[in-house]
Amino acid sequence: MTKPDFGSLLRILAEHGVDFVVVGGVGAILQGATLSTFDLDIVHSMDPANIARLLAALGDLDAYYRAQPEKRLRPTQTHLASPERQLLMTRFGPLDVLGSIGKGRRYQDLLPHTAEMTIGGGTRIRVLDLETQIAVKEEIGQEKDLAALPFLRHALEESRRKRGPQ
Amino acid sequence: MDDPLDPPLEAPDHPHDSSGVDVTLIRWMLDMTPAERLQVLQSFVDATWKARGANDET
Numbered sequence: 001m002t003k004p005d006f007g008s009l010l011r012i013l014a015e016h017g018v019d020f021v022v023v024g025g026v027g028a029i030l031q032g033a034t035l036s037t038f039d040l041d042i043v044h045s046m047d048p049a050n051i052a053r054l055l056a057a058l059g060d061l062d063a064y065y066r067a068q069p070e071k072r073l074r075p076t077q078t079h080l081a082s083p084e085r086q087l088l089m090t091r092f093g094p095l096d097v098l099g100s101i102g103k104g105r106r107y108q109d110l111l112p113h114t115a116e117m118t119i120g121g122g123t124r125i126r127v128l129d130l131e132t133q134i135a136v137k138e139e140i141g142q143e144k145d146l147a148a149l150p151f152l153r154h155a156l157e158e159s160r161r162k163r164g165p166q
Numbered sequence: 167m168d169d170p171l172d173p174p175l176e177a178p179d180h181p182h183d184s185s186g187v188d189v190t191l192i193r194w195m196l197d198m199t200p201a202e203r204l205q206v207l208q209s210f211v212d213a214t215w216k217a218r219g220a221n222d223e224t
Contacts, residue, residue: 003211003212003215004208004211005208006204006207006208006211007204007208026204026207029195029203029204029206029207030200030203030204031200031203032192032195032196032203033192033195034187034188034191034192034195036207036210036211037207038211117200118200118201119200119201119204120201120204120205127200150185150186150187151187154183154185154187154189154192155192155195155196158189158192158193158196159196162193162196
């Protein structure tokens with residue numbers, strides 16, 4: 001198993017000009033939630049030009065489907081144009097490429113609910129806000145998603161308190 | 167002697183609510199930049215990997 005290196009994963013996606021939104025645990029932690037995770041979850045734009053850039057980034061990352069590692073199956077344009085989840089392993093650890101989250105929310109639906117952030121090395125990324133992360137987890141309603149909700153709600157509450165009255 | 171009906175001079179700090187989330191840790195995270203928060207996560211992953219490797223060797 002390859003050790004996750006979140007900074008390198010995000011940097012390579014950004015260097016290839018991929019339009020994506022960071023969701024899930026990494027997105028929550030970037031906004032102050034005290035969770036832990038071992039994979040990076042992203043939702044990408046399904047614009048054909050963006051899928052081409054994502055394919056190039058995934059090639060650079062040596063990405064393959066992690067369910068059957070011995071077969072080294074690679075994602076294709078068709079896979080990335082579907083709303084399904086592509087659970088990949090890369091040279092910088094697990095990467096989940098999601099066509100949609102919750103009840104069919106795609107990149108363009110999520111974009112108005114994101115914030116731009118700078119991580120190390122000047123890499124700029126878009127992250128799904130905590131309000132929408134909470135709504136998505138409530139929609140999914142799986143045990144692991146419900147377990148994360150108190151951490152997300154407290155992070156949102158403390159973040160609002162820190163910002164003060166708007 | 168203190169009147170028990172008087173409020174305490176300092177309100178007791180209750181960092182955990184009924185869900186058990188430690189709010190002091192969230193405040194600590196919120197004092198950092200996003201890049202620093204990512205470093206905290208990466209340090210956690212690195213330490214976990216190192217510990218797992220050490221266990222594999224025993």
